[in-house]
Amino acid sequence: MKPVRMQLAASALVFAMAFPALGRAGDLDSPSTGRGALNAKVEYCTYCHGPSGRGYRGFYTMPRLAGQTPEYLENQLRAFAELRRDRSIPVRMSRVHALKPSMRAALAAHFNGLNPPVVGRGSSEHAGTGRKIYEEGVPETNVPACVACHGPTGMGAGPSPRLAGQLSAYTQKQLLGWSRDRGQDPATVDSSAVMKSIAGSMSKTQVQAVSAYLNSLK
Amino acid sequence: MKLIPPALAILAIVSASAAAFATDDRGRSPGQVLSDNNCTWCHGPSLQGYTTAPRLAGQRAEYVVNQILNFKAHSRDNPLSKQVMWGAANTVTPEAAHEISDYFSGLHAEPANDGNRSTVETGAALYREGSAGSNIPSCAICHGPDGQGVGAIPRLGGLSYRYLKRKLEQWNEGYHAAALAPMPAVSSSLSATEIDAISSYLSFVH
Numbered sequence: 001m002k003p004v005r006m007q008l009a010a011s012a013l014v015f016a017m018a019f020p021a022l023g024r025a026g027d028l029d030s031p032s033t034g035r036g037a038l039n040a041k042v043e044y045c046t047y048c049h050g051p052s053g054r055g056y057r058g059f060y061t062m063p064r065l066a067g068q069t070p071e072y073l074e075n076q077l078r079a080f081a082e083l084r085r086d087r088s089i090p091v092r093m094s095r096v097h098a099l100k101p102s103m104r105a106a107l108a109a110h111f112n113g114l115n116p117p118v119v120g121r122g123s124s125e126h127a128g129t130g131r132k133i134y135e136e137g138v139p140e141t142n143v144p145a146c147v148a149c150h151g152p153t154g155m156g157a158g159p160s161p162r163l164a165g166q167l168s169a170y171t172q173k174q175l176l177g178w179s180r181d182r183g184q185d186p187a188t189v190d191s192s193a194v195m196k197s198i199a200g201s202m203s204k205t206q207v208q209a210v211s212a213y214l215n216s217l218k
Numbered sequence: 219m220k221l222i223p224p225a226l227a228i229l230a231i232v233s234a235s236a237a238a239f240a241t242d243d244r245g246r247s248p249g250q251v252l253s254d255n256n257c258t259w260c261h262g263p264s265l266q267g268y269t270t271a272p273r274l275a276g277q278r279a280e281y282v283v284n285q286i287l288n289f290k291a292h293s294r295d296n297p298l299s300k301q302v303m304w305g306a307a308n309t310v311t312p313e314a315a316h317e318i319s320d321y322f323s324g325l326h327a328e329p330a331n332d333g334n335r336s337t338v339e340t341g342a343a344l345y346r347e348g349s350a351g352s353n354i355p356s357c358a359i360c361h362g363p364d365g366q367g368v369g370a371i372p373r374l375g376g377l378s379y380r381y382l383k384r385k386l387e388q389w390n391e392g393y394h395a396a397a398l399a400p401m402p403a404v405s406s407s408l409s410a411t412e413i414d415a416i417s418s419y420l421s422f423v424h
Contacts, residue, residue, distance in 0.1 A: 044353035044407075047400045048360065058360030059368045090363040091347060091356050098350040 038106050041099070045107065048096075052116035060089055061169040066114040072161040073108035075191060079182075084190055088181040118165040120215040130213025133206055143201050146210065149194075154217045159191045164217035171211035175199045249321030252314055256306065266328050270298055272381040276327025281372040282319035284398070286310055296384075296393040329376030333418030341419025344412055354407045355400075357416065365423050370398060375423035382417035 050056035053065035079085040080097040137145035150156050154164035178199035182192035260271040267273030288294035289307035348354040365375030389405040
């Protein structure tokens with residue numbers, strides 16, 4: 001724990017007044033999983049994932065967390081920690097997502113309960129094609145209907161993530177580079193393996209269409 | 219004072235002649251003319267920055283436009299902004315802001331190299347991965363692994379230690395509170411030592 005210097009304490013006080021929900025992690029008097037620690041960690045998440053976890057386009061596109069299924073969120077936090085989803089960009093995901101295990105469920109429940117506006121332009125010219133792929137799949141290339149696992153409105157269920165309202169650039173990057181990001185520990189097969197061959201069977205045009213459609217879902 | 223390298227001069231001529239706008243009799247784009255007449259006095263002849271005036275060469279166009287508008291709206295309100303940039307930006311039209319910014323963004327950026335070498339390693343680690351335990355986010359996620367920036371998110375690599383340090387400190391002093399989220403809040407997660415290390419590291423990045 002770092003000593004809090006006078007100047008820092010003064011500026012912290014100013015910020016505490018300006019942003020009451022903010023708090024610096026590691027407050028001396030708050031337990032590691034108390035409300036203060038959770039609020040501080042939520043704030044940390046939103047630095048990258050955008051206000052209310054709506055997603056954010058920085059140098060890298062950060063996915064929407066809001067409304068995501070708790071099971072999927074917890075699975076991903078575990079995947080980061082266990083190096084199954086660690087090195088797809090030069091920022092180690094295991095480090096930026098380092099959390100006490102007890103914090104995972106609380107964060108997952110928090111972001112599941114949020115419903116901010118969608119980031120993106122919503123429907124586009126490709127969204128009609130995307131909807132058809134989403135609902136019917138592409139039988140000739142063995143792409144199953146997405147709707148079967150992700151639900152009729154893309155809300156997901158359990159380990160199958162919500163896709164509705166996801167940033168199009170994020171969905172595209174995932175589908176076009178599934179194995180670069182997911183399943184990085186060959187010794188531990190996780191639920192991401194289900195999507196590996198499906199993503200690999202989709203053309204770039206199909207991925208763009210589906211991603212546009214999903215972004216348009218609220 | 220640095221001279222403009224020949225390759226840069228050629229690049230400037232090529233990009234100026236390729237611009238959609240008419241060039242003057244010296245082949246300069248409207249953005250360059252505006253810059254030569256107004257910006258170079260403080261920011262340096264090749265816009266690499268000079269003392270407290272930050273480097274503008276290579277800065278992201280969208281970011282520069284936003285800052286000019288911030289100066290005009292007086293929302294970027296630290297003392298030097300007030301003293302110098304409020305007046306300087308006062309008469310800049312949105313069209314001129316775009317022309318100047320496009321000109322800046324096409325110029326080669328040189329690192330300031332004015333940080334403290336002994337803190338570079340700490341700064342690099344913080345920049346790259348933050349410190350999850352202290353809720354310090356990774357800078358690289360938004361600003362890019364080499365501080366190159368994107369869109370409205372500024373290029374940080376090679377900006378001067380002096381400028382970066384003051385910018386982060388001033389946010390913690392309450393200045394420019396309306397900067398593009400999440401920045402003013404993020405700077406509050408940094409200690410004085412951490413601000414120093416990150417600013418040092420970035421000054422050497424190219």
